Amino acid sequence: MVNWNSLHEEMEQLKREGRYRPVQSWTSASSTWMETNGRKLLQMSSNNYLGFADHPALRQAAIEAIQTYGVGSGSVRTITGTLAIHEQLEFELARFKGTEAALTFQSGFTTNQGVLSTILGADDVVISDELNHASIIDGIRLTKAHRKIYTHKNMDQLEQALRESALYKKRVVVTDGVFSMDGDIAPLQEIVELAERYDAFVYVDDAHASGVLGRNGKGSVDHFGLNGRVHMQIGTLSKAVGVVGGYVACENILKETLIHKARPFLFSTSQPPMVAAACLAAIRLLEQSDELIQRLWSNADYFRKGVQALGLDTGASETPIVPVIIGSPEKTMIFSDMLLQEGIFAQGITYPTVAMDKGRVRMIVTANHTREELDFVIQSLEKVGRKTALI
Incomplete structure (x- = not known):
């Protein structure tokens, strides 16, 4: 029994x-x-850092989207699930974050899973802060990449890991922008400088930084004046933005690759239109003031x-x-x-x-x-x- x-x-x-x-x-x-x-x-x-979860502008945007699109998208993004409101949100997210492109997912968790499992292979190495979010840890576990963990914010250990990883095809340094349990900020300036010295990619999860740090809440990359020097900016739409979802702000080539290879993107129905519309309203509020x-x-x-x-x-x-x-x-x-x-x-x-x-x-x-x-x-x-x- x-x-x-x-x-x-x-x-x-x-x-x-x-x-x-x-x-x-x-x-x-x-x-x-x-x-x-x-x-x-x-x-x-x-x-709900900024009170957007119950903001009148987001409520109204959601209502109008329901009237235009209904309550669901009906499919995954690659079939009939890409609505004009999804594309508009990604366009304005990219502009807000200062990148070529952006791609939205159903949550910040699935964004990390989708992006990390797509970009990392058996010939690569990922170098991660020990206090990174669980979604980063799980995303790394989905890959066959080699792994190196450095003590929280220890730049000497990070440099050692980079130095010892010269033979890997691709090296990716992964960090939270703001660490969710302690509320401290990653030393992103030093991380970027080390990554550039050793020819590594930089991947920042800005879940608790977007809408909080930087000009108009643009995030930790903007906070440190590092625009154009961080290759992947991950964010959620469920914290300061006040709704639900996740995104990666990146170059166009990575967006195209994720559309064709990221499993959470390929095999999950897209955001309901009222969710995308409410997120778009939040981004516009951030840009205004x-x-x-x-x-x-x-x-x-x-x-x-x-x-x-x-x-x-x-x-x-x-x-x-x-x-x-x-x-x-x-x-x-x-x-x-x-x-x-x-x-x-x-x-x-x-x-x-x-x-x-x-x-x-x-x-x-x-x-x-x-x-x-x-x-x-x-x-x-x-x-x-x-x-x-x-x-």
């Missing part, structure tokens, strides 16, 4: 370790205050300083991602639950997403948070921190 005993045992183990967390269901739009089980909570775990981005950074700096003044450990944070490092999974989840009792939703992040002793409550500041709301969170952190002996 087939049974699921092993899975039951695994879930029980997670509960014993304090790592089990049921999925939270919400009954309101993604915003600073969200409703669940009839209760409103201040949201501190959303990637950087007011929201300035407010985002003002809020992030204010909040980080307030948390650090309490004596809490915010790790390497230098962006709107502000983790409070707790330690063990059990203590992390207790801390998160106590904030919930105060009216704040701040999800605990534990192993295997981070190291076993590096559990943290990861908070993300948005442009729409008010100073009064951020003060409320800081005061609650002090209260919970004292109760848990972190302060």
